[in-house]
Each structure stands twice: as C-alpha cells, then as structure tokens.
Amino acid sequence: MTSMFLGIDGGGTKTAFVLIDDSGRLLARHESTTSYYLEIGFDALRTLLQDGVQAVLGQAGVPAFDIAHTFAGLPAHGEDSALLASFDGLLADLLPRSTVGNDMVCSWAGSLAGADGISLVAGTGSIAYGEWLGRSARCGGWGEVFGDEGSAHWLAREVLALFSRMADGRAERGPLLGLVRDHFGLTHDLDLCAAINGSAARSGFAQIARLATAAAHAGDAQARQLLVRAGDELAALAAGVARNLGVSGIQAVPVSYSGGVFAAAELVLGPLQAALSRRLPGAVLTTPRFGPELGAALYAARLAGRPLSDQALERLAR
CATH class of the missing domain: 3.30.420.40 (ATPase, nucleotide binding domain)
Incomplete structure (x- = not known):
C-alpha cells in the first residue's frame, strides 16, 4: 500500500x-x-x-x-x-x-x-542546523533585533545604513545610492525615514536586500563587501553548529544551504566558501539536493x- x-x-x-x-x-x-x-x-x-x-x-x-x-x-x-x-x-x-x-x-x-551534515538558512532570517551520528544542534536564529546575521533582513538593514552614509557623504557614493532612491521613489533622501517607518512588515523589509546584489553587479564595491560579510556571518553559524556537534576537527563535513540570500549566487557563495575554509577547515560546500x-x-x-x-x-x- x-x-x-x-x-x-x-x-x-x-x-x-x-x-x-x-x-x-x-x-x-x-x-x-x-x-x-x-x-x-x-x-x-x-x-x-x-x-x-x-x-x-x-x-x-x-x-x-x-x-x-x-x-x-x-x-x-x-x-x-x-x-x-x-x-x-x-x-x-x-x-x-x-x-x-x-x-x-x-x-x-x-x-x-536527510544525510549527516550542516544546513545554512539565509532567508528573511538566518539559522543553521545540523545532525551527526544521531546528535543535532542549531546556531543562530535569534531574530532581527539582535541577530539573524547574514539574512535578508540583516542585509536590508545594512543596505539602508550604507545608503545613509552615502547620502551624508560619510561614504563614497556608488550605484547603491541611486538604486535605493529609485526603489523608494525618493524626492529627498530623508524621505526614506518615513518610507521605512511606515512599513514595518518584516517580510517586506527583507526584500530590500536584493538591492545589495543589484548594486554589486553594477560595480559598487561597498555593496559587494556587504555580501562578503554575509558569507562570513553564515560561515560562523556553520562553525557554531560544528562546534556544538563536536565535529570541528572532522574532515569532509557537508555544508549545504537554502534561502533567498543565495540567489546572489557567487557573490555570496564565494565569500561563504572562503570563510568556511578559515572557520571550518575540511567543510565541503554542497549544492542543495x-x-x-x-x-x-x-x-x-x-x-x-x-x-x-x-x-x-x-x-x-x-
């Protein structure tokens, strides 16, 4: 049956x-x-x-x-x-x-x-979970107020922080500045405050993360660095799970991934691989099945x- x-x-x-x-x-x-x-x-x-x-x-x-x-x-x-x-x-x-x-x-x-290994999730929030020889462990998933590093919500916040620095002249102005202005239809840069404060939905806010990828493709080095930081934060989550599982010194620990942040492809996966080689030597970055x-x-x-x-x-x- x-x-x-x-x-x-x-x-x-x-x-x-x-x-x-x-x-x-x-x-x-x-x-x-x-x-x-x-x-x-x-x-x-x-x-x-x-x-x-x-x-x-x-x-x-x-x-x-x-x-x-x-x-x-x-x-x-x-x-x-x-x-x-x-x-x-x-x-x-x-x-x-x-x-x-x-x-x-x-x-x-x-x-x-369902095989032993570690999974990274970088969607609206971020978290890592793994299983090894019957043991299980998680890392991250603390929420957007003081956690969720490497997630879309975290990236969105960093995008807007970078925009504010560019608008102020505290940071060199790059393609991200125009992309944020266009996305929100801003006449004045400070109107962003009203646009964000009037739309508090967590899921909608996270969509702003896509501007980091668009700006990086347009040659914005500072936006690209945000994605590098995201990869490093996600590698730290994987290393935390490995530590909690007791597999930090084991070679060939599979690490896979899912979530909208990975739509940035090599802009995130490249930094993630590099950070894993530092934080969790022997980790094998595996395409999701x-x-x-x-x-x-x-x-x-x-x-x-x-x-x-x-x-x-x-x-x-x-």
Missing part, C-alpha cells in the same frame, strides 16, 4: 505545502504567505495552515486520515517555551499523525536529503519510520 507524506515549510516570506508518496511522486503543492506568527498573529497562522492543508488534500483527492505523517517546520518554533504546546497543537485537529518543529529542519532535510518544502515532506517520511529509498529520491529529483 502506498504511503503519503505531507510537508509544510514555513518561512518569513512564504509557506509551502507539499504532498509526496513513498515512490517519490509529487502529488500536490500549494503556496501561501508568511507563517511568522509574530508578524501575522497566532490565529492567522492557524487559519493559514488549515487552508493550506485543505488545499493540498483537495488537489490530491485524499482524506487526512490517509496521510502517514505530516511535518510542519515553522519559524520561531522553540523560541518561546510558553508557546510550545500551542505550536504543537496547530495540526492536531486537522491531521491525526503530525509533528510541528522549526523550519530549519526542513532546509536540512531537503538540502542534504532538494528545497526545504520537499525537505519537510522527506522529514515527515522519516518520522513515520518510512524514509524514501534512493530510487524514490532520484524520482523526486526528476
């Missing part, structure tokens, strides 16, 4: 629902908005999950009882002990067999297909005690 697994990959920008079976077939997929409860509220999060689950079950034409297991990886899970019971009960009335955890697990399970949404479904299969075979993984990759 075919077993089906539902994965839910939450994030600061979007939430993906994916249903697969044990032969590696993709049965249904649905995408929704942010599932960051601090931005949308817990009631809205519950509704988002209910709607998403019903959407994928409707696409596949299967009842909830037929799902062998569901894993939902949600941002900020585990970061407030008082809310753990509320998080863990989000799917209880929808799916008889379900587990809720942090979205970092989705990225690890997808990028490394699957995205975090499929990672959530693969982790659901693992929790059900029915991890996908190599043949099924190859089919899923195709």
